[in-house]
Amino acid sequence: MSECQHLHDCEFVLRYVARVKPHWDDFVSLYCRGVFQENCKRLEQLRELGSCPDPKLMPTGHRVPHVLDQDQT
Numbered sequence: 412m413s414e415c416q417h418l419h420d421c422e423f424v425l426r427y428v429a430r431v432k433p434h435w436d437d438f439v440s441l442y443c444r445g446v447f448q449e450n451c452k453r454l455e456q457l458r459e460l461g462s463c464p465d466p467k468l469m470p471t472g473h474r475v476p477h478v479l480d481q482d483q484t
């Protein structure tokens with residue numbers, strides 16, 4: 412599976428995966444570089460709306476847990 416073309420500018424990866432490292436590294440291996448890439452809700456929104464998804468939108472379609480978002484802008 413090829414790497415998602417948005418991996419290096421994906422706000423979810425840059426903000427949240429980096430922040431809780433290594434706990435969410437599976438998102439990168441399974442979605443950004445793996446077999447679930449075509450199921451990524453962020454990628455889906457990018458394609459459908461042509462706009463950058465909210466950073467808090469996870470590849471699963473869930474929102475990041477509130478506890479991770481308390482001091483984010």
Ligand code: SF4
Pocket residue numbers: 415416417418419421423424439442443444448451452453454470
């Ligand atoms: S989370 Fe989705 S949009 Fe972001 S880099 Fe990974 S596969 Fe691409």
